[in-house]
Amino acid sequence: MSGISQEDVAHLARLAHIDIPADQLGHYAKQLDAILNAVAEVSSLDTANVAAMSHPVPMTNVFREDIPGVSLTAEQALSGAPAVEDERFRVPRILDEE
Amino acid sequence: MVEATMNYDEAISKFDPVLGLEVHVELGTNTKMFCGCSTVFGAPPNTQVCPVCLGLPGALPALNKIGVESAIRIGLALNCEIAEWCRFARKNYFYPDMPKNFQTSQYDEPIAFEGYLDVEIDTDEGRKTFRVPIERAHMEEDTGKNSHVGGATGRIHGADYSLVDYNRAGIPLIEIVTKPITGTGKYAPEVAKAYVAALRDILRGLGVSDVKMEQGSLRCDVNLSLRETPESKLGTRSETKNVNSLRSVERAVRYEVSRHAARLAAGDTVVQETRHWHEDTGISTSGRAKSDAEDYRYFPEPDLLPIAPSREWVEELRAALPENPAVRRARLVADWGLSEIDMNTVVNSGALDLIVEAVDAGVDPAAARKWWTGELSRIANDRGIELEELPVTPAHLKRLEELISAGSLNDKLARQALEGVIVGEGDIDEIVKARGLAVVSDDGPLLAAIDEALAADPAVAETIKSGKLAAAGSVVGAVMKATRGQADAARVRELLFEKLGVSE
Amino acid sequence: MSDLIRKDASELAGLVSSGEVSAVEVAQAHLDRIAAVDGEVHAFLHVDTEGALVSAAAVDAKVKAGDKLSVLAGVPLGLKDILATNGLPTTCGSRILDGWIPPYDATVVTKLREAGVVILGKTNMDEFAMGSSTEHSAFGPTHNPWDLERIPGGSGGGSSACVSSFEAPLAIGTDTGGSIRQPAAVTGSVGVKPTYGGVSRYGIVALASSLDQAGPCARNVLDTALLHSVIAGHDPMDATSINAPVPDVVAAAKRADIKGMKVGIVKELGGEGYQAGVRSRFEESVALIESLGAEVVEVSCPSFPAALAAYYLILPSEASSNLAKFDGIRFGNRVGDDGSKSVEQVMSETRAAGFGSEVIRRIILGTYALSAGYYDAYYGQAQKVRTLIKQDFDAAFAKVDVLISPTAPTTAFKIGEKLDDPLAMYLNDVATIPVNMAGLPGMSLPIGLAPEDNLPVGLQIIAPAMADDRLYNVGAAIERELLAKWGGPILGMAPELAGA
Numbered sequence A: 001m002s003g004i005s006q007e008d009v010a011h012l013a014r015l016a017h018i019d020i021p022a023d024q025l026g027h028y029a030k031q032l033d034a035i036l037n038a039v040a041e042v043s044s045l046d047t048a049n050v051a052a053m054s055h056p057v058p059m060t061n062v063f064r065e066d067i068p069g070v071s072l073t074a075e076q077a078l079s080g081a082p083a084v085e086d087e088r089f090r091v092p093r094i095l096d097e098e
Numbered sequence B: 001m002v003e004a005t006m007n008y009d010e011a012i013s014k015f016d017p018v019l020g021l022e023v024h025v026e027l028g029t030n031t032k033m034f035c036g037c038s039t040v041f042g043a044p045p046n047t048q049v050c051p052v053c054l055g056l057p058g059a060l061p062a063l064n065k066i067g068v069e070s071a072i073r074i075g076l077a078l079n080c081e082i083a084e085w086c087r088f089a090r091k092n093y094f095y096p097d098m099p100k101n102f103q104t105s106q107y108d109e110p111i112a113f114e115g116y117l118d119v120e121i122d123t124d125e126g127r128k129t130f131r132v133p134i135e136r137a138h139m140e141e142d143t144g145k146n147s148h149v150g151g152a153t154g155r156i157h158g159a160d161y162s163l164v165d166y167n168r169a170g171i172p173l174i175e176i177v178t179k180p181i182t183g184t185g186k187y188a189p190e191v192a193k194a195y196v197a198a199l200r201d202i203l204r205g206l207g208v209s210d211v212k213m214e215q216g217s218l219r220c221d222v223n224l225s226l227r228e229t230p231e232s233k234l235g236t237r238s239e240t241k242n243v244n245s246l247r248s249v250e251r252a253v254r255y256e257v258s259r260h261a262a263r264l265a266a267g268d269t270v271v272q273e274t275r276h277w278h279e280d281t282g283i284s285t286s287g288r289a290k291s292d293a294e295d296y297r298y299f300p301e302p303d304l305l306p307i308a309p310s311r312e313w314v315e316e317l318r319a320a321l322p323e324n325p326a327v328r329r330a331r332l333v334a335d336w337g338l339s340e341i342d343m344n345t346v347v348n349s350g351a352l353d354l355i356v357e358a359v360d361a362g363v364d365p366a367a368a369r370k371w372w373t374g375e376l377s378r379i380a381n382d383r384g385i386e387l388e389e390l391p392v393t394p395a396h397l398k399r400l401e402e403l404i405s406a407g408s409l410n411d412k413l414a415r416q417a418l419e420g421v422i423v424g425e426g427d428i429d430e431i432v433k434a435r436g437l438a439v440v441s442d443d444g445p446l447l448a449a450i451d452e453a454l455a456a457d458p459a460v461a462e463t464i465k466s467g468k469l470a471a472a473g474s475v476v477g478a479v480m481k482a483t484r485g486q487a488d489a490a491r492v493r494e495l496l497f498e499k500l501g502v503s504e
Numbered sequence C: 001m002s003d004l005i006r007k008d009a010s011e012l013a014g015l016v017s018s019g020e021v022s023a024v025e026v027a028q029a030h031l032d033r034i035a036a037v038d039g040e041v042h043a044f045l046h047v048d049t050e051g052a053l054v055s056a057a058a059v060d061a062k063v064k065a066g067d068k069l070s071v072l073a074g075v076p077l078g079l080k081d082i083l084a085t086n087g088l089p090t091t092c093g094s095r096i097l098d099g100w101i102p103p104y105d106a107t108v109v110t111k112l113r114e115a116g117v118v119i120l121g122k123t124n125m126d127e128f129a130m131g132s133s134t135e136h137s138a139f140g141p142t143h144n145p146w147d148l149e150r151i152p153g154g155s156g157g158g159s160s161a162c163v164s165s166f167e168a169p170l171a172i173g174t175d176t177g178g179s180i181r182q183p184a185a186v187t188g189s190v191g192v193k194p195t196y197g198g199v200s201r202y203g204i205v206a207l208a209s210s211l212d213q214a215g216p217c218a219r220n221v222l223d224t225a226l227l228h229s230v231i232a233g234h235d236p237m238d239a240t241s242i243n244a245p246v247p248d249v250v251a252a253a254k255r256a257d258i259k260g261m262k263v264g265i266v267k268e269l270g271g272e273g274y275q276a277g278v279r280s281r282f283e284e285s286v287a288l289i290e291s292l293g294a295e296v297v298e299v300s301c302p303s304f305p306a307a308l309a310a311y312y313l314i315l316p317s318e319a320s321s322n323l324a325k326f327d328g329i330r331f332g333n334r335v336g337d338d339g340s341k342s343v344e345q346v347m348s349e350t351r352a353a354g355f356g357s358e359v360i361r362r363i364i365l366g367t368y369a370l371s372a373g374y375y376d377a378y379y380g381q382a383q384k385v386r387t388l389i390k391q392d393f394d395a396a397f398a399k400v401d402v403l404i405s406p407t408a409p410t411t412a413f414k415i416g417e418k419l420d421d422p423l424a425m426y427l428n429d430v431a432t433i434p435v436n437m438a439g440l441p442g443m444s445l446p447i448g449l450a451p452e453d454n455l456p457v458g459l460q461i462i463a464p465a466m467a468d469d470r471l472y473n474v475g476a477a478i479e480r481e482l483l484a485k486w487g488g489p490i491l492g493m494a495p496e497l498a499g500a
């Protein structure tokens, strides 16, 4: 079920926005391969008629009333930011529009 | 880079267009989808944020009930099924305006699905209805706002850096997605526009959003592909974003048809990509190609529990839905005996609801329409305010019309009375009294004024007698002036002809 | 060294409320202990001397004014550094958050402050709670007070170590797959993972949202129950929080009567792969439970062997998404922003520099498990296994009142021993993971030392959802007998720390 290559790790690292140095890709690939082999055990059980469980509590319809609460001040909001300008979060240039 | 295009008529003669429309609407809730921050437009940057919508470590979402209720109402108004059970999902991708680097959205379990919206357009064969099939309407959250600094004025390309304001991050969004719309032929642009307009009217009627395209509370993406014939399989589609006015919806479809056709005719393939619409130049430009980097890794949002709207709740909401705007419009056209053109004038003036209110209060439909689309629209326009902001009530119009039909006010005096209402002088009767507005019904002063007018212009009596009755206008005008508008013009005319011994 | 540090939390609370001892004296005694021994133990990442003394003084003022005090007012506590604290650094043991000071308090922290509990500081942990040894902290490992060469468990090794080294009578941990219970087991302390939804997760930096749960750590069952009662309860800020009365855990801890109860031994959680001394102490506990009038039966949970695999798919998947927000834009450290690079590049460099290797490993694994084409085989399948585990528990609890097993397969291992072998590390949580998968409450209770290494062994007790009180009833009954047998608390057998 697995067989993870360096290229796979590089692709996943791009998706996850982690700049893994090229010389470490092999190391991660080897470890991930071992882990994936171990977790392949999830397929050992027959789950043909089993529903997936996303939440451990059997509750539904948990809502909040549409009533304003307390927000942070701009100063609080920006207090932990690495770079701030003009009451906004300053970020390096964005290459692509969403 | 400007791409080649083919003349639209030629393009449409060679290819069959398939449309798809994705509309995002920002809900007008008091608070954001998952936190208690305010949604009011235009606040100073980063003042409507909290640990939740700023994505601070540890914060958790709490779902806005009105957000869910609005989604259900929209689904019902679009003839959708409402899910008996559905979940939120995380859509994972990195972007600096998205605080958590995932968007809380819905994936394969939308709250509303399988609906339709009928839209009417003018065709060569008269008005025709197209049924736009709706695939789904789902709940999600908006992103923050980037502004780009340096480089070419505020554009993303060439900017040195960007500044992010997260006030808008987390505002509830409903995304409404059509199925592929086929069978429109050359009317694809008109159908697209009519659909977005009809959707806007429905959303406004539901009161769930202010649906202001220019402020971004209603945003539209246009998907388009061409195929050789209606029997061919679907072609590669482009996804044009940022189409933010009704006019642009029509233009963008037309442009993409022309652009796709030019490529296909030249033997090129259409690239599956995101494109950006430019309102100013009327063209779209390439954004980024869809790539394998776009693997959103959706999974059920563990921090939010499933939503299972009870059938009682859904039926309660269905029963309380306002009348579909298109149905209502057809009904009013018939009831009021209007032409489609007259109705367009009414709708475009934004006075429809006000007229309906007046009619419901007993004002004659024609009169209500006359006041709201005429004098009152002019006044609102002069003052730069919305019609709704005028302090004129159905009761005012009703009383005004009563006085007019009793002959105690004429049009001109009625306008003066309305002016009094607008500047706050009281109710109609008070204003009429205070301003001394009354049609002069005693013939004595009128005859005196006629004599005066004839004396001032001795030639006019002969002209009228010779049969040029139009000359009477100047005498009537002079009498009206002399009586400061309080005369009944028709009576003046009558008395004048009597005096001169002519008959009409 | 003041004898205040050896007192139970309940006793300290009594001394403070009666005015015999001031809360400031109690806080100072513990701060002195930290100053003396934490150089060796390294349980704390941040000690808030001033804040602790200020909140202690506030309790003393209340005592003077004759105000009503909460059950733990004036008692010091160590807080795992994964809970957001307004004005106090919160690092999650990660370089990426080094220096970050949250502008808000976690709900648990708010409850502690309101109860007059004195927060001494933030305790060490595996980075973002990923680990079973606290070796994966970016700020260096915590040492087990029983043997400084050994790990104190993880991820909440700082919390278990501060309690077991008498730096604090109480601590808060979080448990995603065993991070409260396994550290308690290997340090000879008590730890409880409450029912999922029993304690608010708001303000607790998420590792795996559907598994995480905060809970109490202490040196005995009653203190654990008291702390549980202070932090539990419904919170509208956490949608998964259960809106129901909190089970009366304190009354249960005082009841300590298991006569007539049915106790199930989970067949799949024991035997092969469990250290001999762990097994022998566990068997003695079974005999003890029977001697107290409970009926012990063996139950089978056939899907448990797949629990570890399912867990190591669900956890990394959710974590890969939860940790995406750590990008150096809104908070935390940013790396590589020299003005020339794009935001994507700076985010990627920030994350590569800010995350340790175990975090990167799990993010990549989770990214893989959620990817198009792999979702059904991995994440989807793991969620189905989760359903089977839940069904196994349901079937078991149809027959018995509580389940028991060893908490961890081994006693504390040596620092460095398993660091390069993630799979060996993951096995530490094999017995605790099924409990998180089903959202159930679980306790680890010290039941003696393994004869071969003289290190503590823990007994895990598992109850149905929202029956957390059963843990305390059973735990307190066993504890009472063991204290009598040992002649005092197990931690009295631990070697004295050099700095003391």
Ligand SMILES: [Zn+2]
Pocket (backbone or CB within 6 Å): A071, B032, B035, B036, B037, B048, B049, B050, B051, B052, B053, B054, B170
């Ligand atoms: Zn907010």
